[in-house]
Amino acid sequence: MTAEPEACAVAHGEAEAAPAERTLVAVFASPVARYLLRYAADLGYRAVLFEPDAARASDAPEGAEVRTTPPAPGPDADVVVTDHHRPELGTVLQAALAGEARWIGVLGNPRHPGPHVEALRALDVPEPDIARVHRPVGLNIGSRTPPEIAVATLAGLLADRNDRPGGFEF
Structure with a gap:
């Protein structure tokens, strides 16, 4: 398998990578959100924390944009809800789906039903919109800690964005 010359030059630091227009919106301040935003910035994402509770909004890594009102995510945005136990889950997802x-x-254990489904149904969100919400998220690497969950999530987003399967299959 031969790598593209441009990709090799970038990997060796001989050329600059073309800037990517992409945004990662981490919803709700949490340990995973902190790592997601930190690593996302390293990957060239514009890192945004949406935390409706102003008291929690200060828990963001340096350089991340912090919003207490819902951002209007554009077509370059990936939105990851990092706490599925929050009472605002349905309304936050409804707003994201409207963008x-x-x-x-939504992060969560794939062995348990996602609470976002009932939260969105209670708000009369149409089933096709509910189906747009991914759960589980990320690559299945056995992640357990917040940094590992962030790595798995970002790897999954990059694979999806680049139309790749993830894992070791090329």
Whole structure:
């Protein structure tokens, strides 16, 4: 398998990578959100924390944009809800679905039903819109800690954005 010359030059630091127009919106301040935003900035994302509770909004890494009102995610945005236990879950997802986000997902254990489904149904969100919300998110690498969950999530987003399967299959 031969790598593209441009990709090799970038990987070796011989050329600059073309800037990507992309945004990662982490919804709700949490340990995972902190790592997601930190690593996302390293990957060239515009990092945004949406935390409706102003008292919690200060828990964001340096350089991340912090919003206490819902952002209007454009087609370059990936939205990741990092706490599925919050009472605002349904309304936050409803707002994200009303925007143009490229991708929307909710973190959570895949062995348990996602609470976002009932929260959105209670708000009369149409089933096709509910189906746009991904769960689980990220690559299945056995992640357990907040940094590992962030890595798995971002790897999954990059694979999806680049139309790749993830894992070791090329």
